[in-house]
Amino acid sequence: MTEKREYRTEELAAKAGITVRTLRFYRERKLLAPPRREGRIAWYDDHHLARLRTIAALLERGHTLTGIAELADALDQGRDVADLIGVGGPTEEEPVRLTPEELAARFEGQVTPENLATALELGYLGTDGDEIVHISRRLLDVSAALVREGIPLAEVLAAGVRVRAHADALAELFTDLILRHTTEQELPRLRPLARSVVEAEVSLALDRRLRKES
Template identity: 40%
Template sequence: MAEYRIEELARVSGSSVRNIRVYQDRGLLPPPFRQGRTAIYTDAHLARLRLVTNMLGRGYAFAQIAEMLAAWESGRSLADVLGMEEAMGTPWTTELPTPITVRQLRQMFGSQLTPANTRKALELGLLRRAGLGFVAPSPRLLEAGHELVKLGVPLGEALTLADEMQREVDHVASLLVGLIRRYVLDPKGDDWLPKGDEVPYYADVLRRLPPVVISALTAAVARSTARVLPDMVGDRLEALLRSSR
């Protein structure tokens, strides 16, 4: 089980230290554990924080969220609740957000790191502000963009591609997760939250879900790339043959 100090929890979750403290004061986030004078948060806190943030984004008020969380927790032991939330908070990737300076970004993207492209990267969540610099939530995506620019793709076009690609992947991932919800988590209706002794089973499902979704998406992308690249190369060869006649 991962452990976080409050600053680390804020960085990993994409929230802020101030918001975390507000959620604790409102009873939406359990208090941290104590190791001496140090406050320690876990994956269970991370899952709860993401759940609260999601519900706030959907327009629920603090009081409504607190009422729903209390209703879910009623009749369940602390071990059950923490076990479920730890499963929900298990990272789907080993990537960690990485601090990056403006100087490093300029070394990567040169004159294409314009204010407009920087704003676009921030809007897409590819960068987050952190003091005088930034944080890259996904260093792999940042490096992929760097490689595209090195190949000659304009940074603005790479950012547009990232936006389109994320929306397409969100759609496919939601289809996969939707199947799990429909047939495994909630075969009888809309109330998919576990009841009583079902908690360990649902926690196990949530732990097994990330590698299934990631494997399916990775395999699908590999198959598509294997089909698309030969088509592209074939088109180029055909054009060269026509021009040589």
């Protein structure tokens, strides 16, 4: 087990590469959680250090302190990742762990408080200590690829809201169908069949759409 480190104000500032005055300014702006107090001594830990390094990385990418504060507030309001994916529940998706600056790098300039709040509300993102967890590597990679193609992240997320509604309806349809003829224990075994039907129908629908547009 890793021993928990704690730092006095001067030591934390030195490790983060900032001045004590800057550290105190960040505290006043509520960019940092309050330190642990022991008399007149303020004690910080590795979570504070990670947040300071994130602030530095986001500032380098052009984010303002106001924007960073809004991002931090959105993350602080986000659900714990365990609430999103459960413990030991069935899933075929691979979660991805990211620091806030790694997420910003994936969607250069488009990780705004509004987009972050939408992703958190959709359940794409959860928090785990100082890390962000995206619930699906496939969705993360596809979203990043669409943004690289010039589609704004806000529109990708708006499409995700609509897709979620259709996906939930399809999942309900197949679950009801299977449970009418088999048992709940058969659902994990038969879910690939449901996924194959959906993938084939989307592929055929895209064929029809492309022919119509050509």
